[in-house]
Ligand SMILES: *[C@@H]1O[C@H](CO)[C@@H](O)[C@H](O)[C@H]1NC(C)=O
């Protein structure tokens with residue numbers, strides 16, 4: 404009995420030691436978003452314990468694009484992939500640098516670390532990077548008449564600049580967001596070159612005196628790009644990016660008389676149509 408028990412105990416102790424001393428963890432650090440033309444540094448951090456590194460492999464959406472194998476010559480290899488241009492001089496066993504990212508670069512980046520014999524253990528970690536093109540132009544309000552009377556129909560369009568992903572437009576009347584569907588007219592997104600998109604949202608309502616606060620009415624259109632609600636396939640976690648870009652166009656309608664409420668037929672003249680631009684990151 405004794406002779407049988409001792410080797411068993413010994414074996415259990417050794418495997419415990421190997422497990423405790425080998426590859427412990429892998430963690431990637433990938434920028435959540437980048438703009439087209441920027442470079443992106445993807446870090447792969449790991450603790451090999453007592454293991455020796457066999458290989459580092461980087462995947463984008465499950466396809467390998469970079470490999471670092473210390474024993475191989477050359478040690479680093481990159482594979483052609485659309486939207487993925489590896490800067491070989493700046494990439495190594497701990498990081499990959501992507502040059503001039505574009506909209507096709509967006510995706511899930513995974514680093515897989517494998518250890519040498521005898522453990523052959525491997526571990527991986529992944530994160531998503533989104534390439535976001537923010538609009539360079541403010542939204543534009545069109546359809547503005549030179550004058551309106553109470554009871555007239557106001558029929559406006561707001562058209563956003565080009566961005567990726569498509570911006571979301573909202574109309575505001577006197578700082579109140581317009582939500583009622585009967586006054587909003589949705590038009591299909593317009594596709595532009597290089598994956599950029601713009602949108603148009605119509606606003607149609609008939610002008611009444613209650614729209615005038617202190618003799619003026621402020622109509623505003625705000626375009627925001629606050630990407631991207633994505634679902635992580637495995638965890639079903641919905642995350643949003645820390646970027647929120649807002650641009651707006653403002654239309655100020657002033658009444659000529661100052662007693663709009665009591666004289667419903669008063670002539671209204673647009674005295675100024677300002678374009679404001681607000682940006683927040
Ligand atoms: C692992 O490394 C530590 C120190 O780095 C050493 O004390 C330990 O004996 C090693 N374990 C194995 C199983 O090689």
Ligand SMILES: *[C@@H]1O[C@H](CO)[C@@H](O)[C@H](O)[C@H]1NC(C)=O
Pocket residue numbers: 545546558559560590603605
């Ligand atoms: C608003 O834009 C749509 C789509 O471009 C167009 O069909 C419509 O005539 C425009 N309306 C106004 C008031 O400009």
